[in-house]
Amino acid sequence: VLTAGENGFFSQRFGNNCMRYTDLLTSHQVTYDFFELLHQQFNGDMFPVTHEEKEAVRPEHLAKLRTLFTVDAVKGGQALFFWAYNFEFIPIELISAIYEEFLYQEESGKDGTYYTPPILVDFMLNQVLPKSDQNYELRLLDPACGSGIFLVEAYRRLVERWRSRNKQNPGPAELIELLKKSIFGVDIKLQALQIAAFSLYLAMLDYIEPKTIRQDVQFPPLIGTNLIAADFFEERVAFEGHKFDLVVGNPPWMSNLTSHAKVFLRKHGYKVGDKQIVQAFLWHAPDFCTSNGQIALLCSSKSLLFNKSGPNVSFRLAFFNKFTVTKIFDFSALRHFLFEKGVAPTAAIFYKPGQPSRKARIFYAAPKLTHLTRYFAAIVIEASDLKQLPLWQVLDSLDSMNGMNKDGSRAAIKQTVLFDNKGEEASIDDEAEIPAINIWKIALWGSPYDYILLEALAEYPSLLQVIGEQNWISRGGFNHGGPGKRERAEWLDNAPYLAPKDFTRYGINPSTLTSLPKGNLYYRRGIPEQFKAPLVLFKRTQVQRQIAAAYLNHNCTYTDTFTCIAGPAQDSSLLKVVTALLNSEIAQYYLFLTSASWGVEREEIKAGEMKTLPFPFLNAGEEQINAIANLVDKLAERNTALHSTKIEPFMLADKQELPMDDLEKRLNDQIYQCFHLSKQEIQHIQETLQYTIGFFNSPRQSDALKKPQVSMLVSYVEAYINSINFYLASTNKKLIARIYNEVASLCTIQFNAVNRDEAVPSIQVVQPDANMSQVLTRLRRLDTEPVSRNIYHKRSFRIYDREYDTIYMAKPAEQRYWTIGAALNDVGETISTLV
Structure with missing residues (x-):
């Protein structure tokens, strides 16, 4: 619009007094004649003109808008640089940010809605709609779409998949068809849907040449068909019975159920804690999914994982029993990194319709705020952040919390082994008691050893x-x-x-x-x-x-x-x-x-x-x-x-x-x-x-991220080999270790199994030879890998050479990786792998 005057577009239609867009803004009638013309030209919901808007917008409002484009600074001294901005390129993320800043300035957060950072949108869609796939024949629903940031990025990915499969660029007809068939959203605010429609049209235009836009493009109407202004829990939100392959989004987190949500919950007998409407969204989303569909939703991690009130525990117990949860990414430790404003801690849950098998496992990841997170301005997932939780153990933990007596005593239930990494159930002792310990909190900040120790401490009477x-x-x-x-x-x-x-x-x-x-x-x-x-x-x-x-x-x-x-x-x-x-x-x-x-x-x-x-x-x-x-x-x-x-x-x-x-x-x-x-x-x-609490309190200054001294590595090795040697006692073997002393991003230790009577030092601190230096250099090149634009994976390495009875352990040169607790956890993982 701002550049259209350069080829006489305005003067040819509105007279010589209108050479550019800012000239139109001097007349209320001419301004709306222009938008009516655009609406007729492009159709759709890009430039809707309503009687209510024409009545509400006065000439003085247009004068303020004109000022933004014609002066160098506004009242208060705020400098303006619109003259330097190329409006041919408008990031959709900018529109969403403006929507949050202005349209929701007074009410954002009050109804539980928050602007979703692009980094989380990218992360969520990487899990369920990866760019590497070519299948574009999918239907996607965002049940609380807001300004459409999930829908826009999903649409882009589907277009790229179309291009990849068809080996050509889609034309306007293909782009419109893909939009109409694949992208759907619901939001209780019509104003939000208008921004979403506008954003989707802009995303479509990114794939069309400017000349084609002027001559051939007519936007499809979206509001009322693809974008529904309604409470997600209204029965009329049914999309004519069509199901979706993906349900993705960021529902509101408020502790206030709408009247339609209350009716829905009563009708189905579903439980929620603290009137959390996001839990109602979690219940309802599978109703819109195909039998093989996936749901990926952001929600409050405290509501989903940590709140120990009776209603919240009951919700989790019923939910994890009813649906197949595949992944949970817990961003609690990144709350202030991901959100500039004070937002509750966040988690992303991925699940499918249908009752799960108790032998299933849930992939859990809890990235932390490290030096690399700040350096890359990205989510960095490290090996220590990843865990596999057996579903039966999650359910037993919830059963235990749900069965707490009012006097603090605990009902006897099955004892379990934390973080079983095999695809089978571990042995169970039916006669033991288990404390009401929340497995998710241990997974966030602790380890299997912590679970065992807390379980032992809980055998004492409670205060x-x-x-x-x-x-x-x-x-x-x-x-x-x-x-x-x-x-x-x-x-x-x-x-x-x-x-x-x-x-x-x-x-x-x-x-x-x-x-x-x-x-x-x-x-x-x-x-x-x-x-x-x-x-x-x-x-x-x-x-x-x-x-x-x-x-x-x-x-x-x-x-x-x-x-x-x-x-x-x-x-x-x-x-x-x-x-x-x-x-x-x-x-x-x-x-x-x-x-x-x-x-x-x-x-x-x-x-x-x-x-x-x-x-x-x-x-x-x-x-x-x-x-x-x-x-x-x-x-x-x-x-x-x-x-x-x-x-x-x-x-x-x-x-x-x-x-x-x-x-x-x-x-x-x-x-x-x-x-x-x-x-x-x-x-x-x-x-x-x-290291753990110190890191949580002060990530930048914590000892946890400092390089370990050789003495700390020696203590780690002693704990590791003493534990492994206990298991090797019947084999006439023992473990010895070499600590490679070098200044690098990884600390590396070589463990060898030798005959028990062999007279060799149990621990040596050595410099790597030429061959080992070459290997370590290659490992360092592989230790940090970009997964996508804003996601990185930082590796630890355990290399098993069965021919020479050798284990190589290479982990980040940070003290938190080389504690006694880390050694004991590494022993468990080593035994699990080798056995």
Whole structure:
């Protein structure tokens, strides 16, 4: 339109006063005469002219539009460069971004709709509509298409497939036929569909010469046929009974079901959690699929995988039993990388209609925010991000979560082996018990070894059970606001009050307490006994990136940011032990790998999750309980002093006193003893805190991404060969290792099986010879491979040479790959492969 005036298009039709498009904008009538002409010329929904629009758009609006194209800057100093932009090339992604920025500026997100980044569109379609295929005879539906970003990219791919198969460029007739037969969408907003139609027309024009456009092209009408303005759950959205090969899109994530969605769910007896409409979309999408069709939808990962509320667990259990889920890509760790604005963590689920076999496996990937992710500005999937989850294990995990008793005890169900990589069921012990541990959270941040360790820890009574057995009180604090009636609480009048900002771990400085006013009204008041000492306060949110609890020996009130555990005075030592547990390394480890939100969305722990912590101290001796209680007293004294405004740290520099870190180490050692953990298990927990949680907290500065020292590689090798040698004991063989010491992006270790009585060093650190250097150079060239424009795959290598009883292990030169836990997981994968 902006360049049409160069060949006299406007002057020939609207007079010599209209030499260019901006001249048309000086007249309301001429402007709409022009758009009416375009509508007649091109048909379709590209330039619709309605009476309502003509009435709404006034001359002053056109004047503002004209200003955008005729001045160098607008009010406020914003520079404009439209003169430098070639409008023959309009990226569809730009249209979608403009749609989000302007048309949805006030309401975007309120109805659960968000702009889908092109990187995710490309990723999703690579899975179900790869460019390498030639089959273009497909029907595709986006059930919440918005501005059409999925539909446009899918249309492009189908056109490219047509070109590949037919060895020629399609003409306008073929392009129109492909569009009409293959591309369909639904959205509740007509305005969104108008943008989608416009975007699809532009995509079609990319394949047509300009001269042909002016002479031969008439756009097909799309709105009302291919693009339906309706609630996806209305019965009239049926597309005349036609089914689709692919259902792809990004449905809304709001916790608000439409009236049609409620009717649909009631009619079919489907369950959803927290009124999540995206779960209703997951239920309904297969109804539009052919028997061999595929569904690929983006949704909230917390809703799909992590929320542990009863309704959400029930949804997952029913859903995974009804449909065949093939892949899940969990983008929780990339939330801020993928979305500029605050959007809930995302997952992509791929599934098919039809009930699955319990022997099926689900491919799960959870890419992380690494140096390469930022370097390539792309999704980088590494070997450690990939797992194969047996469906029976997923269902057993959900059964366990669904069968949790209210007192925190667990029903006896089958024990399983995590991440079985064979296509068959592993052995099952029917008599064992399994904890209610969410397999997806372990798959996101943990490993098979973590699952085994958490399972062992969960054999102890839970803190919730102990609270009940001891008749302690555990409640959240008061709350001023809420939907119900507010009442006065006499026990809170003029009571000492702890503000969240004054909370410190282990203990509270009484001088920081203030008093509540008299006569306040409260939505939740609590009970008098929960504010009386002795008590433990647990803070829902973290303190300096750590879980935090404090023991109080004085009365105190607090808001619902805190949960208390209060008991009689004779239980003060045991309550101090509770404080120690909540602040311990084990609690950090356990809750990071089991809580629904920490590591996924918000860094918080709900009270119910805190109470699932295992509690081994009931059988501990009095001496051990007192030792732990004394350490808590010392830590509380020093911590409250350090945070006092009246005392500076240098005033505590008494050489007779242990530093805080040493006191905490002694405390954690005592707690580890009570759990009867081995040196290897303790080391793995501490590595998880340093490398996994440290990486989550600060990906750029984390030790996890730093190059490992030779000493770390030696520790890895020792753990690996000791475990393998246990399995080789009956073969008269043993494993030895060579660590290749070189500065490179990969660390490489060679393992050899030799006779047990052979006198050779078990571990050697060597420089690679010429042949090995050549091999390692080739591996480094292969370690990072582009899968598509915005997707990369970073490899690790395990090479088995059975002829020479040799294993080569080459993994990224990052410390997180060379921990003791990594060695134990590699042992499991090695044995699984060789056996």
